[in-house]
Amino acid sequence: MPELPEIETIRHALLKHLPGKRIDKILVRDARLRWPVDENKLNQLLVGNEVTTIDRRSKYLLVRLQKESTLILHLGMSGQLLYITESRPFEKHDHVIFYLDDATELRFRDPRRFGMVDAIAPGGEADYPRLAKLGAEPLDESLQAKALYERAKKLTRPIKNLLMDANFIVGVGNIYANESLFYAGIRPDKPAGDIAAKQWPVLLDCIQNVLTEAIKKGGTTLNDFVNSNGEGGYFQLELAVYGRVEEPCLKCGATIQRIVQTGRSTFFCPTCQR
Numbered sequence: 345m346p347e348l349p350e351i352e353t354i355r356h357a358l359l360k361h362l363p364g365k366r367i368d369k370i371l372v373r374d375a376r377l378r379w380p381v382d383e384n385k386l387n388q389l390l391v392g393n394e395v396t397t398i399d400r401r402s403k404y405l406l407v408r409l410q411k412e413s414t415l416i417l418h419l420g421m422s423g424q425l426l427y428i429t430e431s432r433p434f435e436k437h438d439h440v441i442f443y444l445d446d447a448t449e450l451r452f453r454d455p456r457r458f459g460m461v462d463a464i465a466p467g468g469e470a471d472y473p474r475l476a477k478l479g480a481e482p483l484d485e486s487l488q489a490k491a492l493y494e495r496a497k498k499l500t501r502p503i504k505n506l507l508m509d510a511n512f513i514v515g516v517g518n519i520y521a522n523e524s525l526f527y528a529g530i531r532p533d534k535p536a537g538d539i540a541a542k543q544w545p546v547l548l549d550c551i552q553n554v555l556t557e558a559i560k561k562g563g564t565t566l567n568d569f570v571n572s573n574g575e576g577g578y579f580q581l582e583l584a585v586y587g588r589v590e591e592p593c594l595k596c597g598a599t600i601q602r603i604v605q606t607g608r609s610t611f612f613c614p615t616c617q618r
């Protein structure tokens with residue numbers, strides 16, 4: 345499943361190709377994605393408009409168009425976006441095709457169909473159900489550690505579970521939560537409310553560094569084939585603690601331990617993480 349760094353990498357790749365191009369036509373070959381694709385809505389809101397830029401919220405790509413309509417895409421478990429410059433036969437799972445005014449195409453391919461293709465009318469984003477309840481955006485420059493502290497200070501849930509909760513903060517998957525807590529020196533099973541106000545800026549810094557590093561590693565592999573399950577993201581991230589059970593801690597040499605929290609593996613150093 346693509347994580348936030350992969351989506352950010354894809355966003356950067358699309359930014360090289362899409363802005364300034366107009367969507368001339370949309371072909372829905374198969375509407376049966378996670379939510380049915382509404383072809384009429386896509387046509388009404390998107391066709392004839394030029395792409396201005398591409399934003400991201402959590403793992404949703406937001407393709408901004410003239411007249412302030414938005415194409416929203418989610419890659420689900422197996423979605424891919426292909427930017428096609430020469431005519432190529434459709435493959436079985438090419439579900440939605442966006443024809444651009446320079447004879448190139450953007451194809452949404454998704455074998456497992458957990459992805460999403462939809463359009464948002466001008467002004468409709470605040471009420472859009474799948475965006476409305478999302479938590480903080482970790483790479484948003486305006487995000488304050490103090491706001492996270494205020495929301496967490498009365499919670500007894502383990503901090504790692506809270507970091508993986510998209511209603512609290514988005515995009516911190518299991519590996520990123522493990523790594524961030526290691527760098528911050530915080531035990532993953534510590535109650536979130538026990539983390540002091542002064543520790544939150546450190547933790548937020550660590551989350552941002554881990555995600556930024558993953559984006560950098562994922563940023564070199566994409567060309568005109570923009571995919572979600574290629575080489576990007578954490579596959580190339582050098583992991584400091586995740587998966588290193590029984591190995592020595594990189595900071596202090598103590599033995600890394602593994603526990604299971606809500607069904608997910610947690611790795612930590614019992615000496616460095618308190």
Ligand SMILES: [Zn+2]
Nearest residue numbers: 593596613616
């Ligand atoms: Zn250690």
